[in-house]
Amino acid sequence: MDKIFTAAIVGCGGRGCEAYGKLFYELKDKYKVNCLCDVNVKKLDKYSKMLEVPLENCFDDEDEFFAKKRADICVIATLDKDHVRQAIKALKVGYDILLEKPITDDVKECKKLLKAQQKYGGKVLVCHVLRYAPAYIKTAELLNSGTIGRLVAIQAIERVTYWHQAHSYVRGNWRNTKDTTPMILAKCCHDLDLLQYYANSSCTSVSSVGDLTFFNKQNKPKDASDRCLSCKYVDTCPYSAKCVYLDGWKKNGCQPNDWPYNVVTMANPLTEEAILEGIKNGPYGRCVFECDNDAVDHQIVEMTFNNGVKASLTMTGFTSTGGRIYSFYGTYGELVLDENVGVIKVRKFNQEEEIISLDNLAEGGHSHGGGDYGIVTSLYDMLSGKANFSTSLKASIESHLMGIYAEKSRLNGGKTYKIH
Numbered sequence: 001m002d003k004i005f006t007a008a009i010v011g012c013g014g015r016g017c018e019a020y021g022k023l024f025y026e027l028k029d030k031y032k033v034n035c036l037c038d039v040n041v042k043k044l045d046k047y048s049k050m051l052e053v054p055l056e057n058c059f060d061d062e063d064e065f066f067a068k069k070r071a072d073i074c075v076i077a078t079l080d081k082d083h084v085r086q087a088i089k090a091l092k093v094g095y096d097i098l099l100e101k102p103i104t105d106d107v108k109e110c111k112k113l114l115k116a117q118q119k120y121g122g123k124v125l126v127c128h129v130l131r132y133a134p135a136y137i138k139t140a141e142l143l144n145s146g147t148i149g150r151l152v153a154i155q156a157i158e159r160v161t162y163w164h165q166a167h168s169y170v171r172g173n174w175r176n177t178k179d180t181t182p183m184i185l186a187k188c189c190h191d192l193d194l195l196q197y198y199a200n201s202s203c204t205s206v207s208s209v210g211d212l213t214f215f216n217k218q219n220k221p222k223d224a225s226d227r228c229l230s231c232k233y234v235d236t237c238p239y240s241a242k243c244v245y246l247d248g249w250k251k252n253g254c255q256p257n258d259w260p261y262n263v264v265t266m267a268n269p270l271t272e273e274a275i276l277e278g279i280k281n282g283p284y285g286r287c288v289f290e291c292d293n294d295a296v297d298h299q300i301v302e303m304t305f306n307n308g309v310k311a312s313l314t315m316t317g318f319t320s321t322g323g324r325i326y327s328f329y330g331t332y333g334e335l336v337l338d339e340n341v342g343v344i345k346v347r348k349f350n351q352e353e354e355i356i357s358l359d360n361l362a363e364g365g366h367s368h369g370g371g372d373y374g375i376v377t378s379l380y381d382m383l384s385g386k387a388n389f390s391t392s393l394k395a396s397i398e399s400h401l402m403g404i405y406a407e408k409s410r411l412n413g414g415k416t417y418k419i420h
Contacts, residue, residue: 004028005383008035008071008095010062010086012043013173014259015100015127016077017051023376025051030380037065042266050268062086069093073383076100079173080181084109091120098379100127101193102185103396105404110397117393125379126396128193132374134361136194139326139337139344143198147346149332154198154311157325158191159340163244165297165317166288167260170215171241175293183295184208184410185403188315191324192301192406193391193399198328201307202398207416208406210299210315220289227285229276239288241279249275301406 007024009016017036024031033051037059038044044058059065066089074095076086084104090097103126104110117124130136143151160169168174174186184192196203225231228241237243241264249261249270256269264284267274279285297317304310323339333348339358346354381387405417 002029003384004030004032005073005380006032006034006071007073007075007098008037008065009033009047009075009077010037010065010090011076011078011082011100012036012038012040012047013077014263016075017043017047018257018259018262019372020075020077020098020376021047021051023373027376027380030377035059035065035070037062046266046268062089066090066093069095072096073098073379079179080104080186081179084113087113087124088116091116091122091124094120094122096123096125096383098125098127098375099393101396102181102189102403103393103400105181105185105400105407107401107404110400110404114393114397123382124393125375125382126391126393127375128190128391128396128399129371129375130190130194131197131371131391132378133371134374135337135339135344135358136371138356138361139328139335140198142335142344142346143328143330144200147333148328148330148335148348151199151309151328151330153309153329154195155327155329156191156195156311156313158188158313158315159319159322159324160187160315160317161319161322162238162317163248164260164322166215166239167244167263167284169295169297169317170288170291170293171284171286172263175291175295177294182403182407183315184210184299184301184406185400186295188299188301188313189400189403191313191315192402193396194326195303195311195313196305196399196402198326199305199307199309199311201305201309203303203402203419204306205304205416205418206301206402206406206409207414208299208301208409209414210296210410212294212296214297214318215288215291215293217289220287224287224289226287226290227280228287229280229285231287241285245279245284246272246275296410299406299410301402303402 009021021033024033035057036053041060048058074090075098077100080102174180228234234240234242245261245264265274265278299315301313326337328335336345342358344356401419405419409415409417
């Protein structure tokens, strides 16, 4: 019988428990969650029941939790600013780590964590989950096989979706850079990682422009309320918490524990009354023009790679639907990965277009096009010595530097910076 790895989860939220924890629970022949740590005791109560973790193995104090090693692997899925501190503590007591991205927005912290890994020797797998999603793997295979010749340029669009922008980057955990990383890392470190992965080269320079243009007090209607449920626009504003959460939950079939509705309330299973209570009294019921947010709502990054490949990334919160669109331009053709439509289009010059459906590639039932499932199953193979870490700490830090310098450029009027 193959080894069953025990897992401790630090940060019991949408990623730590809802994504990885539930997958561990599902894959009982590979994993067992035996320990939880979170400052929110309501989350500990909720997820200890859901994942069948004894309450005596639940901690609301990280120092007590990190006093000793309690499992084979440690999942760190807390707020971005906590990642490096907690990862170093985990390495010191002997954990291998599944580390939620982004790692940090600080160059010194990147180097400090890498030095700690080299000192203590633990494995660190960074959660660039799209690298493990079938559609993105297929795209890499097509590029690497020379399907469109030599790659010359990449154009990437990250379509955040209007309600996701409001949920995560106006009302939610990633709204303010005092508490978290800037938008280009918080949302787009997936994209930066993929662009470096597809370019198959290190990035030499970046420049970037972007702003917060809409979600501020200046754009609030004069007769709007500070909270959605007491506002005259509660049923007509597309950013209304009632429209996004309660109406959205109903349209989605009133699932008992579904994102993003399960972020609004700790209730499990979800109910209309619980969602309404969360909107009435919690942070997700605030008017989007009355939040303490400073995350940008659009940004463009231009990149040059060491092998000559050029790339541009556009992130925008102003789209009706989500789904990344990546266009690759080569010497003998072009390739388009379009999540919005659900296809890969292969256009070899002077040949008929080939359409590959993502439905035939993606593993169903899990987030990020099967990437969450892919990284958890790959983690098992890596811990068992059957595979290497493709999103290792060292590789991830290279793409993080792209984001760090992109934000520096944005704050300095689009100045080009060399990456070092």
